Amino acid sequence: MMSFVLLFLVSILFPAIQAKQLTKCxxxxxxxxxxxxxxxxxxxxxxxIFHTSGFDTQTIIKNNGSTEYGLFQISNNFWCKSHQIPQSRNICNITCESLLDDNLTDDVKCVQKILDIKGIDYWLAHKALCSEKLEQWRCETL
Structure with a gap:
């Protein structure tokens, strides 16, 4: 009983970042x-998303001196604010850590800004792997 109470208190005092492992559906x-x-x-x-983060909202990848965050692998060089690169332009006006939770509202807004400024070529997987033959990425259960 004591261990249950201790576990309960720890879970209240130290809430984890809510992450989500999505599926294609x-x-x-x-x-x-x-x-x-x-x-x-x-x-x-x-x-x-599959090829960049494996559908995992908590994916972090270090890449040539920058770090990419979340489902869409958004870089801290230009798009979000991090302690790693204090001079980041933070174009999306968000912290990089906010890209790691299961609330995708801010992620989507940032993706829209990236699309408006850089286009889909920002995501290298698109041209190489995701611009044709997309049948396997459709979900028929919808």
Whole structure:
């Protein structure tokens, strides 16, 4: 009983970042605001997200002196604020850590800014892996 109480207190005092491991069939539901934005379809997004973060909102990848965060692997060089690169332009006006939770609202807004400024080529997986033959990224259960 004492261990249960201790575990309960620890879980209240130290809440974990809420992460989400998505599936390709959840993509259309959680990213509906991106459907067609910049001419990119949801199956394309499912493919891009799979190849960049494995559908995991807590993915962090260090890449040539910068770090990429979250489902969309948004870089701290330009798009979000981090302690690692204090001179980041923070174009999306968010902290990089906010890209690691399961609330994708700020992620989607940032993705839209990236699309407006850089286009879909920001995500290298798109041209190489996700611009054609997208049947496997469609979810027929919807």
């Amino acid at each position: 959840e993509i259309p539901w959680v990213l509906k605001d991106l459907d067609g934005y910049g001419g990119i379809t949801l199956p394309e997004w499912a493919c891009i």
